Each structure stands twice: as C-alpha cells, then as structure tokens.
Amino acid sequence: MRNPLSIADVLIIGAGPAGLALSYHLSRMDLAHTLLEAGRVGESWRSRRWESLRLVAPNWHLQLPGMPYAGADPDGFLCRDEVVAYIEAYAQSISAPVRANVRVHSISAQPGSDKLLVQSELGSLSATQVVVATGAYSAPRLPDCATQLSPRLVQLHSMDYQRPAQLPPGAVLVVGSGESGCQIADELRNAGREVWLAVGRGGWLPRRYRGHDCVAWVTVLGGFEQTVAELPGGDPRNAPPGPQLTGQGGGRDLNLHTLARAGVRLVGHLEGAAGELLRFAPDLQQQIAAADTVARGFCQAVDVYVEQQGLDAPKEPPPTYADAFAAGALAELDLARAKISSVIWATGYRPDYSWIKLPVFAADGYPIHTRGVTSWPGLAFLGLEWQHNAKSHVFQGLGDDAAHLAALIGAQREGRQ
Numbered sequence: 576m577r578n579p580l581s582i583a584d585v586l587i588i589g590a591g592p593a594g595l596a597l598s599y600h601l602s603r604m605d606l607a608h609t610l611l612e613a614g615r616v617g618e619s620w621r622s623r624r625w626e627s628l629r630l631v632a633p634n635w636h637l638q639l640p641g642m643p644y645a646g647a648d649p650d651g652f653l654c655r656d657e658v659v660a661y662i663e664a665y666a667q668s669i670s671a672p673v674r675a676n677v678r679v680h681s682i683s684a685q686p687g688s689d690k691l692l693v694q695s696e697l698g699s700l701s702a703t704q705v706v707v708a709t710g711a712y713s714a715p716r717l718p719d720c721a722t723q724l725s726p727r728l729v730q731l732h733s734m735d736y737q738r739p740a741q742l743p744p745g746a747v748l749v750v751g752s753g754e755s756g757c758q759i760a761d762e763l764r765n766a767g768r769e770v771w772l773a774v775g776r777g778g779w780l781p782r783r784y785r786g787h788d789c790v791a792w793v794t795v796l797g798g799f800e801q802t803v804a805e806l807p808g809g810d811p812r813n814a815p816p817g818p819q820l821t822g823q824g825g826g827r828d829l830n831l832h833t834l835a836r837a838g839v840r841l842v843g844h845l846e847g848a849a850g851e852l853l854r855f856a857p858d859l860q861q862q863i864a865a866a867d868t869v870a871r872g873f874c875q876a877v878d879v880y881v882e883q884q885g886l887d888a889p890k891e892p893p894p895t896y897a898d899a900f901a902a903g904a905l906a907e908l909d910l911a912r913a914k915i916s917s918v919i920w921a922t923g924y925r926p927d928y929s930w931i932k933l934p935v936f937a938a939d940g941y942p943i944h945t946r947g948v949t950s951w952p953g954l955a956f957l958g959l960e961w962q963h964n965a966k967s968h969v970f971q972g973l974g975d976d977a978a979h980l981a982a983l984i985g986a987q988r989e990g991r992q
Contacts, residue, residue, distance in 0.1 A: 857904050
C-alpha cells in the first residue's frame with residue numbers, strides 16, 4: 576500500500592515551536608502538511624536543556640500564534656518542564672499533524688522531478704515543499720583544544736549538561752560566559768561546587784530597571800525588531816552574543832560580578848590547552864569592562880526613552896558592581912592542582928546540515944537564504960537565529976516568520992494550480 580506521506584504537499588522537519596507555528600498558519604490556509612519529528616514534540620526542550628533551566632524572558636513573551644501565554648504569572652519565568660507542557664498543549668490545540676519518532680536521514684533532489692526526495696524512517700517521501708525547522712541549535716561548537724585535555728577529565732557541552740550530580744566530585748571549569756555558561760556556573764556554585772569560569776565577550780542587562788523587566792524595555796526600544804540587514808555585512812554570524820540573564824529566583828541580576836561575589840573564580844578567555852595545563856588570555860579586566868558597558872548603554876537608552884515619551888517610570892541609578900574587578904589576571908591553570916574534574920563547554924553551536932544534499936550552504940555550513948527561503952525551489956528554513964530579525968528564534972517572534980513563510984507557500988501553491 577502506498578505510504579500516505581509519499582505525495583505530501585508540504586513536509587515540516589521538526590515539531591518544536593517553529594514547526595508548530597508554521598503548522599498553525601498552514602492549517603488556517605487549508606494547506607495539507609505533515610510534521611516529522613525525530614523524537615517527541617518539543618524534543619530539544621526536553622533533552623537539550625538542563626533540568627533546572629528557566630526562561631530568561633518573562634512568561635508573557637510566550638506568544639506562539641493562536642495561543643499566547645494565559646497563565647496566572649505573566650511576569651514569572653517558566654521552568655523547562657512547564658515550557659514543554661506549553662509546547663505540548665499548543666500542538667494539541669492546533670491539532671498539529673505530527674508523526675513523532677520519525678528521523679529524517681536526508682533531503683535531496685528527486686531525479687526526474689521538480690520535487691524533493693526525503694529519506695526517512697518511513698521510507699522515501701516526496702514533497703513539493705520542505706521546511707527545515709529543527710531549531711537554532713544544531714550541533715555543539717567545541718574549540719580545537721578540547722581534544723588536547725587530559726583523558727581523566729569529564730567533558731560536556733552545555734547541551735548535554737543536566738544537573739550538578741551528573742558530574743563527578745571535584746571542581747568544575749565552565750568555558751564561556753554567555754547566557755548558558757553563567758547560568759550553569761551559578762547553579763554549580765549554589766550546589767556547593769568550586770567553579771572556575773573562562774569568560775568571553777558578551778554583556779549583561781539588569782533584570783529590572785525603572786520599574787520594568789529588561790525584556791519589556793528591549794521590546795519597546797525596538798531591539799527585537801533589528802533586522803539581519805542591520806548587522807555588519809548583513810550576516811547573522813556577526814550578531815552580538817545574547818546578554819547574561821537568568822529567570823531563577825523570580826528573576827535577578829546575573830553577571831560576572833554576581834558570580835565573583837558568589838565565589839566563582841574568573842579567568843580570561845581560553846587560548847589553549849595541553850593535558851592538565853590551560854592557557855588564558857590576559858583580557859579578563861577588558862571583558863568585564865566591556866560587559867559593564869553594555870549594561871550602562873542599556874540604562875542610558877531607557878532613560879532617554881522615558882524622558883522622550885514622558886513615561887511615569889520611577890527614577891533610579893543604574894546598577895553598579897565592582898566584585899569581578901578584584902580577580903587577578905591568571906595566565907595558566909593546572910587542572911590537577913586545582914582539583915578540577917570536569918569541563919563544561921558553553922561555547923555555542925554550529926550548523927550541521929550535512930544530511931541536506933543540496934547546494935544551499937556557505938563554506939561553514941550555514942544556510943544561504945532570504946528570510947528562510949533558499950535558492951533551491953521548495954526548500955526553506957524556519958527558526959534560525961536572526962532569520963529575519965533579533966527575535967526570529969524565540970517564542971516572541973517565531974509566529975511572524977512562520978506567517979511570512981506560510982504566505983509564500985500558499986502563493987506558490989496557487990501559482991501551480
């Protein structure tokens with residue numbers, strides 16, 4: 576019997592928030608489609624986030640199309656499992672046609688046809704349109720020196736970290752001071768671990784300023800509307816790193832200073848490794864100062880906006896910290912002597928689309944596209960960081976990109992009829 580998916584009009588690869596948002600719009604347009612998910616609905620939120628993770632944006636930013644957050648705590652921060660429940664409820668509410676636990680092995684051109692050939696655990700599938708919505712976080716990015724460390728060390732990327740008890744006894748080195756690195760270092764320190772943090776570039780924002788959460792201010796200031804075309808070279812890879820934030824404890828400041836105050840030991844960015852010996856750049860103080868500059872600039876922008884708009888927002892001095900500046904400029908660290916048993920690489924992600932056998936990628940594997948649409952007819956992406964603007968990969972902005980892509984798919988469908 577012919578597989579009912581073998582002549583599917585539209586296949587969406589991935590049933591996370593991005594794929595589900597597209598499903599919502601396609602359903603409203605009566606366009607037949609199927610979502611293929613390698614795991615369960617929202618799998619990356621289940622297996623690629625640590626157990627205690629909380630949203631860094633308030634709950635009100637959960638704005639998937641047709642189902643904005645309607646809970647009792649809009650200014651709170653959902654935990655990981657609550658986010659999974661929200662995604663599951665969304666899939667059910669829109670009756671998303673999901674085929675779970677179906678891994679896609681490859682996408683290629685179908686010989687003798689203008690359709691795409693999708694090889695999956697269901698067999699060979701044919702589609703006029705394939706949208707890759709597998710998420711913004713494809714594969715871990717690890718520095719070359721990760722392979723040069725002593726084999727006695729337990730090494731994990733942040734996407735594989737789950738809880739402090741997962742690690743063997745001993746101190747922990749976290750490499751990378753972005754959102755994930757700072758949150759994991761904070762959790763480990765609160766669990767009683769001795770923690771070292773190798774910092775990188777990136778800034779922080781005060782959790783609240785002049786009566787409102789920083790995400791609310793970024794929204795009204797237009798920060799999320801900045802488009803990829805406004806980045807240097809119009810390249811999403813030139814985007815600044817996200818700010819150091821946390822939703823733990825109802826939301827509080829998290830930055831290099833608060834970590835230093837808690838006892839986390841700061842060092843400059845990692846330059847190299849050989850066995851038990853690590854080398855760090857002498858840039859710690861510069862990185863701390865640069866991170867503080869981001870916070871000050873944000874507060875100044877808010878002050879100007881409040882004055883221009885005549886808003887009733889209580890005046891307050893910008894938050895200031897000095898704790899991190901007490902850290903010395905350590906050039907080398909002997910891991911064995913420091914009793915470090917584990918290294919967590921919070922070093923970001925790289926694209927891994929090797930399973931897509933079509934010429935739509937730059938030399939580094941990043942998709943070449945215009946708002947998700949590639950040069951290959953019928954192939955598109957959704958949920959990429961900076962796919963269109965700064966909110967393209969978060970709950971607050973997925974619906975806009977999904978609606979745009981659905982409209983294009985609908986127009987192409989009408990053109991073929």
